[in-house]
Amino acid sequence: MTGADEQETYPDGMRELIAARRRRRAALVYHPGESLPPLDADLDALTRRLVPDEEPAPLPAGHSSFARKRHELLPEFRGQPELCLLNALLISNLRKFTWPDHAPALFLRLWREKADFLTLRLSSRWLISSVITFAEHGPTEADRRVGQSMNVLFSLMKLYEYERQYSGTPSDEAFRIPGRAKGPLPMQMLGFQIVGGDLEANLLLDIVEQALDAPNAGALASALVDRLNRDPRTIFRRFALMRQRLEALRKARDGGEPAGEP
Incomplete structure (x- = not known):
């Protein structure tokens, strides 16, 4: 078998x-x-x-x-x-x-x-579709690069956020800190440190830097990152909430000093 x-x-x-x-x-x-x-x-x-x-x-x-x-x-x-x-x-x-x-x-x-x-x-939906179109039709390499990066970002977000709805937890509500399912991540990836980790921030910062170099798609990409930053229903906002909760728990546990994540 x-x-x-x-x-x-x-x-x-x-x-x-x-x-x-x-x-x-x-x-x-x-x-x-x-x-x-x-x-x-x-x-x-x-x-x-x-x-x-x-x-x-x-x-x-x-x-x-x-x-x-x-x-x-x-x-x-x-x-x-x-x-x-x-x-x-x-x-x-x-x-x-x-x-x-x-x-x-x-x-x-x-x-x-x-x-x-x-x-x-x-709408944000059509702004996303517009910037993704630059991935194939941007007149410069910088425009095409930022268009492709936005394509990957929002496509994966759409997949993840839609699957997450089947958990029954609303999109603007972070998961509880206790009760995380244990087990390996796919493709032998290492776990993510919520406190002290910066993977999600660096992902966005890479796109922001690409946008600065893109003469045609850059302003649109920057506007979308700004909308993303203000939307309360994203994985980025939920990680920020979880980080705040963990830091508060650890300050309380350690007498005011945040501890590193195990």
Whole structure:
């Protein structure tokens, strides 16, 4: 019998994952008369024009995949400037293996000329999607690097935070100090020192330093790190709360002097 440690999470290795990714990233199809705005589109006009604040009409039979994607996005941007919807449509195209020729340049133009406008109006979800898009389409190595770092950070956070909900503990509530399950971490990793450890802080600081060097994606990445710092429902905030509790317990135990973590 094969031992649990010899079984594979993905029985076919990466082959099936690669095939599934290729299927998901098939290019959007445009029908005659459908297109993204041109590269020289009037962005100021798109900041003033609003997406209709109503349910979109049903799609006609035989609609294109581009029309379906736009129809899916419309409810999320009801009453918002059309520039926000355009940003989402560009991201939807640029996540595919191919896209309209001018889509990367138009996306970069949005974030060069309207970064402040978009950062103020977009949800964190769409800001994350935007900075991740720089991982493949950033015009400089620094932009691509910070985009990739943000992709890894928020993708792993999403996986972890969603799985954590099955513990029954709310996202803004730190785990109790006693009762930690004992056992090895995966991949022979060493444990994390809550008091005295700085792994989570250094992870964010590396991204902050990358953002300082990224001329196009840097301001967006910095804004997201600031939002992350203010969000009470993250692993970073919970570790801060646990650290405060441990330090208080150890001060009480040691007569006012914090002790190192065993």
